[in-house]
Amino acid sequence: MTVKDPPTPPFRERRRWARQQRPQADNGQPVPRALKPLVFSTADLPPKDQFSAWEAYAACIADVRLPDNVSPDTGFVASHTAWNLGGMLVVQQHMPAHRYQRSEAKLRSSLIDHWSVVFRRTGKSWTEVGGVVAEAQPESIEIRSLGHPFRGRMLDSDYVTLYLPRDLFADSVGILDANNNFVLSKNLAGVISNYITSIEARLNEFTQEDLPGVVKATRDLLIACVSSSEDRAPVTAQQMTIAPMERARRFIRSNLKSNTMTPDVLCKELGISRTHLYQLFEPSGGVVHYIQKQRLLAGHVALSDPGDRRQISVIADSLGFSSSADFSRAFSREFGYSPREARNLVAPANNTRTTGSTTPSETRSFEGWLKSLGS
Template identity: 50%
Template sequence: MPALSPLRFSTRDLPPEEQFAAWQAHVAPLVDIKLPDGIDQAAGFPADHTAWNLEGVLIVQQYTPAHRYARTVEKLRSTSIDHWYVVVPRSGRSWTEVNGRVAEGGPGKAELRTLADPFSGRTTDSESSIIYLPRDLFGRSQALMDSSNTGVLPGNFASVLVDYINSVEMKLSALTVEDLPLVVNTTRDIILTCLSQTLDRGGANERHVDVALIERARQYIQRNLHSPGLAPDALARELGISRTRLYQLFELSTAEQNQATGRRKSRPLGAASGERREGVARPEFPACSVSDF
C-alpha cells in the first residue's frame, strides 16, 4: 500500500486581493515575503504548494509568482527550525544573499541552504522542488554541510542530484512504508557525496570524503545493530572499501572524538552556553505542511 498522502495548499481559490496575504501566512514560520516594487496585492498571487512527508525528509513541490523573501535574525530567534534544504528550480530565476555572497538559481542547478542562518533574496515567477532535511540526519557530517552553505552545485554534480530527485518525485505516490528509510538515507548519501566532490581537491577533499564515509558507516551500524550478519567484512562491502581502509576510518573517528572531548573539558563552564542548542531535541517534520514546522 502506498505510504504517502500529500498535503496540498493553493491560493487560486481565493479572491485575487486575498491571495498574497494567504501565502504570507502559509510561509511565515520560515520567511517573510514582499511583492516586487510596483506590484499591488489586488493583482493576485496564484501560488501552489504540495508537501510529501517521507518521515525524515520533506519534499515540497511549489509554484510562486515573483516576490522578495528574507529569513531575518528576528525570525531565527522566534523559531527553533534549523533544517537544511536543497532547492531544485524547474523554471524561473532566483538570487539569494548569505553573508555577502549571492547565489543565482535556475533550471539545471541545485542550491543548498540552511534555515539556521539569515538570508534574503528575490525570485521571478518560478516552479521548484524543495527538499527539507533535519540536521541530525547528517550526524558528524554537519561540518561538511556547514562549509557548503549557500552553495550552488556545479555542472555534473548538480545533474546527479537533480536526476535522483526527479526519479524520487516520479515514484512518490507509489512509495511504501518500507521504502521510506532507504529513500531518506540514499538522499542524504547522494547529497554528501556531491558536496564532498565539489570542495577543494587534495587533502581537504579527502578529509570530507572520510567524514561522509564515517557517517554512512554509523548509519549502517545503527540499522543493523541486532543483525547476526553485522561484521567488518559486511560493513566494508556496504561502503565499497577495503577492511584496511575501514579500520583507518574508525581510528580517525576515535581520535577526533578524543580531541573533541578534551576541548570540551578544557573550556570554561560559561563557554558551553553557545553549544546548548546542540542538546535540544530537533523538531520533527509535520505530517502535512512546512508551515506547521
C-alpha cells in the same frame, strides 16, 4: 530489382518511467501506500487575498514581500504540495516573483535548522548569506541551511525543495557548513536533479518500508556530489571536526530527560566558558530557550506515537517540566494546539485531520512537519 521498404514496426507506447508493480503483502493484497500529500494553493482565493494567505503560510520559514511597485491586489497564485517521508520532506512549488528573508529574529522564534536542497526547474533566484550572493539558474541545485539568516529574491519559478534534518548529516557537518548557500551546477546538478525527478515519479507508490532507504540514499548522494564538486568551498581541518555547537546539540538531544542539564553542565561537557556557550546559542534565543524547544519537540513525538500511551503529566515530568500545566502552556505556544489535541490527532484550523494510526504523511500542517522532521 525492386527493394521493398521494411515493414513499419507496431506502435509502442513509450513511458518515461517503467511501470511499477505494487508490492504485495503476505495475504496477496497490495501494500498500502505510505504517503498522502499536504496541498496548499492560493488559486481559489480572491486575488486581493492571495499574497496575504501565502505570507501567513510561509511565515514558519521566512518573511516574504512582493517586488517593488507590485500591488497585492493583482494576485499571487502560488501552489505548494508537500510529502513527508519521515526523515525528509519533498515539496513541489510554483511561486510568482517575490522577496524573502529569514532573519535572526525568525531564527530565534523558530528553531528549525534543517538543510534545504532546491532543484530549480524554471526561474532564477539570488540569495545572500553572510554578504555573499549565490545566483541560481534553471536546472541548478541550491544547498542552504535554515539555521543561518539569509535573504533574497526570485523570479516566477517552478522548483522542488527537499528539507533534511541537520542530524542526518552528523558525520559530515564540516562539508555542508563550509558550503552553505552553495549552488551546484552542470553535471553533478544533473545527477541530483534526475534523482529528485525519479523520487517525484514514485511518491504515490512508496510503501512504509521504502521511506528510510529513500532518505538515506538522498543523504548519501548529496554528500557525494558536494564532496566531488570542483567548485565547492574548501573544508578546513577545523571544520572537519565536530564544532562545539554541534557537540552541544548532540549532548542536549541525548540528555533531554535529565533534570540536571544546565548551562554549567553543558560548559563542563564541552570544555568551554559560560560566555562562549551563550555566544553559541545567541542566534537560537539562548541556551535555556533551545533546550526547552528540544524538550517540546520530544514531547510532540511522544504524544504522536500511538504506541506511547503514558499520561501527559508523565511525559511532562520525564522531559524535565515542573508540572503538566507548564508543559501544556509551553506546548500550546510552540505548536498552536494543546498536548491533548496532539494525542487525539485533532488539528487546528486549515490543517489536515487524520484518523487511525499515524504515518509520516499523516500530521497536521507543513509547519508541524518541519518542526518534527527527523525526530
